[in-house]
Amino acid sequence: MERKTLVLVACGKELYRKYLLEQIAFEYHVWLVSTEDTTWQKPLIQGAIKISDYGFEEIVAAVDNIKRDFSVHGVICWDERFIMVTADVAGHYGLPSAGKEGIRGCRDKALSRQRLSGAGLLQPKSQLCRTLAEAQAFAAAIRFPLVVKPRGMGGSIGVALVKNPQELILRFNEADAISYQGAADFQNGAVLEEYIDGPEISVDGKIIDGDYQPMFVARKRIGLEPHFEELGHTLSYNDPLLNDQNLLSVLAAAHKAIEFKNGVTHTELKITPKGFLIIEINGRLGGDLIPWLATLAMGIAPGLIAGRIACGDPVDVVVPKKNLNAAISFKYPAFDMTVDRVTLPEPDITRDAQTYCVQLAQPGDKLALPPSGYVARAAYALTVFNDSAEGDRLCQKLLEAVTVTGSPLTDLV
Known part of the structure; x- marks a missing residue:
């Protein structure tokens, strides 16, 4: 059977993302659309188109160029910065995607909190503060400690713990400044949240036509306080949380609340005395080589799973092939x-x-x-x-x- 063509928007660094490209290239002809020259990717791709920026019109023009010679069956992205525009491009061609609402429910931390709260899920008190004065008023209302985070960044960038008014000034200004490195829609100000203690986990899951299934759980190690840098992760093929009905119901309800349709997500949560609390939902596979840990421990190919969903191809229930x-x-x-x-x-x-x-x-x-x-x-x-x-x-x-x-x-x- 002839291989389908899958367009990959951006690729990432070889040491962090090569294995994902290898996994999708095992089954699909991959065309890379990127602002960078291709180097190590060349043996794994069918072709590449270099663009000047990751704007909607630029990517659509590149896909149209590919479509002159090939039928494009899917568009995929695992770079946090460009998942939103990629979903919009997939929607433009009527291809499977998270959907316009679903991907923004991931990318926009303030919107995500609003939707999860509206669904009755356990959430910290939070507020999008455009100015330091708004942040100070919110802090006075709910008291310290607080967490300050940019509205639209990923990978814990700019996220910090705040214990007093002096730290709030410093950390709010840091998060506000960092927000300008992200998408224009999410610049200016920061999201403030009450700090909730507890161990952290992440769950990578697949969603097909709104139906959520977890694939793997990673136990996270955090450090470099007051920031929340991720120091490492541990993943087990038979983590009991994969069968925890309370966790599964929270994850299913959360993805329904943000209206996520098709794709993969990386959801970060805390385990609290009151239950599972979602920190954020990311509309992509996890970073930090977590999906590679799943490949090594479970014998699965998360990149290929993501590719199949992007092309509307059947995806089996994820069952470990290694223990x-x-x-x-x-x-x-x-x-x-x-x-x-x-x-x-x-x-x-x-x-x-x-x-x-x-x-x-x-x-x-x-x-x-x-x-x-x-x-x-x-x-x-x-x-x-x-x-x-x-x-x-x-x-x-x-x-x-x-x-x-x-x-x-x-x-x-």
Whole structure:
């Protein structure tokens, strides 16, 4: 049978997203639409069109160009910045997508809170504040601690814990400034929320015609307070939360509330004494190589699943084909630095575990910690293991053996 053509909007970095491209290329002819030149992607794609920016008209023109020679069956994106315009492009051609309302219910954190609250789901008190004065009034009404976050950024960028009025001024201004790096629709101001304590998880799920099914759960490790940088994740093929009916009902109700139609989502939640509380829903597969952990531990191909949904092709119920656990931990620099050297330990493969490290930063790279920069990772350690607790310990031990040296940053540009 002739392969269908799937258009990928943006691609991301090789070390973080190559496996997803490999998975969809296994079954589809992929055309890449990107503002960057193709390099490592070339062996995996049918062709590429370079565009000047990720505007709706630019992407539509590129797809029209592809359609002159090929029938386009789907459009997909896993870059947080461009999922909204990609959904609009898919809708323009009548292709499966989250839908205009559904994708905005993910991307717009203020709108998402409004819809989830309207559905009666457990939510923190929150408000979109355009000015510092509005933020201060909201803080006075609900008291500290609070969480400040940009309205439309992803990956915990600009998200910070605030414990007093002085910190509020600093963190609100940081979030407001960072908002201008995102989509124009979500610039200016920040979302303020009451802080809810509890362990964090993420759930990647698939939605077909509004019907939600979880695929995998990851247990998250957070650090670098007052910011919420993601330090690592652990994923188990048989996590009991996959069969927790309370969690599943919350997830199904949330996706119905935001009117998400077709696609994959990465939902972040906290486990609280009152139940599962959704932090945010992202209209894409998870980052931080979480879907790769699912591939290693469960033997599934999340990228291919996302591609099949984008093309309207049948997708089986997600059932693990492997019975393993996987963990990943990220190495951050000790201070804002220009990297001189990253040294990795030797790989360790035993009868029960496979562990390895990957270098992410090269000599000369600038790594800045929040609030100067975000996701400033020098390397990661990854473990595949039979016993998740032992695998976590081994992963952390490996990460501690990574060394990062450099000189203090004097210029963050």
